[in-house]
Amino acid sequence: MPFELETAPHPEKLKRVAIEPVSRVEGHGKVTILLDDANKVQQVRLHIVEFRGFEKFIEGRPYWEVPVMVQRLCGICPVSHHLAASKAMDQIVGATLTPTAEKIRRLMHYGQILQSHALHFFHLSSPDLLFGFGSDVATRNIVGVAAAQPEIAKMGVLLRKYGQEVIRMTAGKRVHGTGSIPGGVNKSLYAEERAALLKDIYQMVAWSRDAVQMIKGLFEQNLEQYNAFGRFAAHGMGLVRADGAMDLYHGGLRARRADGSTLFDHFDYGRYWDVITEDVKSWSYMKFPFFNALKNSDEGWYRVGPLTRVTQSDFIPTPLADKERQEFLAFDNGSATGATLGYHWARMIEMLHAAESIKDLLHDDDISGRELMATGQRQERGVGVIEAPRGTLIHHYRVDENDQVIRANLIVSTTHNNQAMNEAIRVVAKQYLDGKELTEGLLNHIEVAIRCFDPCLSCATHALGQMPLDVELVAADGTTLDRVLRDMHGVCLRDSPPA
């Protein structure tokens, strides 16, 4: 069964509105909306408009270059690509990591989760949540937050800074570091570095708790709206540890249907292709993955990321975050666990988990150990999977006897959420846009839904191409009937219809 509102039967008779680029997200995308004469929404699509072809030009490169090279897919979560590729290359070199190497990598990863979640929540999404989804475009940004609520902006900036510092000390550079290598890492932490990080970590844990309270408070104040906004049911997937705990660095794949029943559990990701296939649609460079067991992309699509991880894992192995998880699950009889805006709440619980995990690792002497590298029996194939800030990230390589990569396949987090994001914006279009005169504020509701997923459209373009709001109503004969633009000051303008 095709999706409601995915494809209008007679698009040529409809008016077109485009949100281009989608802003306050990472990467490039646009949304098109087709409306009939009564402004009833007939079709809504999120397009990924850029294509880069990474998978192809990685071919022929020596395998040890790959963990550094693939980071350039995405400067927002470079560490995720750095580590997923390293995990795949660990298999190529046949290595089992030393405790020091694994803990340094985990530290790097938790630093990444902390900085990315802080950036997404404070810098990009908080203006919608604090000022309202349809608030003034001139101040609906981090600059507006800094003016109205400076302590919140400062908290966001400093949380992100801390995460970036953890990355710098473990990877060598804040963006595109080189710390992780096939079989291990190239440095551990010096005593001064540990001391510097330890000094501030308690403040980071405290601020992360405040952030969870902040989003919880917003849910309490706007209960009905937050619960209903862009809500839809979906299957979900993520990594869990052998004992069912949340583990963002390593584990087996767990998938549950929308009704909560298990589809597969502790599945070895080294054979991910046995459970996932990718579909392609003509109107987006981003693919549409689905569970093989559910036959096709219409039935088998799913979502990944914070909401799925927090609800599908049996517990979180750090105490403060686990307590928040339980409150999240119990809140209003569990309503938030299926809410699209529940992503933000789950994201802040994960940020707290990351801060607590960093604190624990900083007290572990292994992070200053000297055993950095391991090797073993050379293999031909490696699959590395990690829970990146936005969800499950899959890197898959084959390397020949000349050490050159002969095949690469990447399924990035945002791609798994492709259908879910399309679903969310169609629900929002029906809830808020149907039959209305479109305004800038109404259109921002669409983007608010997209931002819940923290999409990294930059990663999603790995395949080659880009995201900018211009809404146009085009008549059947191709003439423009109406056009709404956000101008350079973000002001919504309406062109008068041509004669």
Add this chain to the structure above:
Amino acid sequence: MSEKTKLRVATTSLAGCFGCHMSFLDIDERLLDLLELVEFDRSPITDIKHCGPCDLGIIEGGVCNAENVHVLREFRKNCKILVAMGACAVNGGLPAQRNHLDLRDILEAVYETEGGLARGVHIPNDPELPLPLNKVHPIHEVVKVDYFLPGCPPPADAIWKFLTDLLAGRTPHLGHGLLHYD
């Protein structure tokens, strides 16, 4: 400080990875000071969708499709000073590694012939998707560029030095330690 004296700045990412923008945010608390001195026009952190008249335009990423060309020209037209930030804008960067491959071949491999794809799929071709260019180009091949900031990404301190020099009316000068290419 009155609005009028603030420097108006627009930034965008073309065929880049946003890492240069991340490095910009890596000025950390100095960002809050900067907001006293500049205001942002189109940028990934605002909802302004088109660049208007600005003092400074900062471009991340090279040019890989028709839409990039359009946005870049809009920036050049509106910005008194245009800066190429980072390796991708300066020389194409990593995305330009596709330049020795045939675009059609890559698209076919990624969307039609690779393993793990559903049956009968085709290269996306909807008119909503901007046409990819055969090659990825550095931005100076398309418009005149006033300054180049090297690095992948340029360090936050280099971006800060550049901006503070410009704000103070000095010729931007990175000097030792800030000019590197990794």
